[in-house]
Amino acid sequence: MKETSFKALISVVCGGLSAYFGVIGVPLAVLFAAMCIDYGTGMTKAWVTGELSSRVGVLGIIKKVGYLTAVCVAGIIDWLLISGLKQVGISIGLSYFMGLMVTIWFIVNECISILENLSTLGVPLPAFLVAMVHRLKVVVDEKGEEKEE
16 A cells, blocks of 8 residues: 555656656656666776775765756746746747756766766677767757857
8 A cells, every 4th residue: 555655646746747847857857867877887887996985976976966956057047038038028939948958968968977887897889879979969069059149
């Protein structure tokens, strides 16, 4: 019974957050998953290379919290821009653009870090995958700069 109640609670919370965040909900979930995978592969790499340290692990968690904070700041900027423009009668038809771009940028960075960790662990990686992830970062950076102009 407890397990069913817990699952129901998680479903309600996730559904509520998804409805509230709308378009940015799925990318935030992907970012969270990528951060967890990166942390896991990073800790594994540190263990294998003999560099495992609780201080480094805590700093990694603080860095991940910083990522989420940056996404929140981008969301606040989105809200300010959209609300401010609405007040003067302008509708731009976008919501959470900055938040979405920042989230995608962090996802790509996490993917690069995961691939670097796996490479250090000796996992053979297809060159096209590494090249594609690096290219994604360049494209996201370029698109973000285009929207600033």
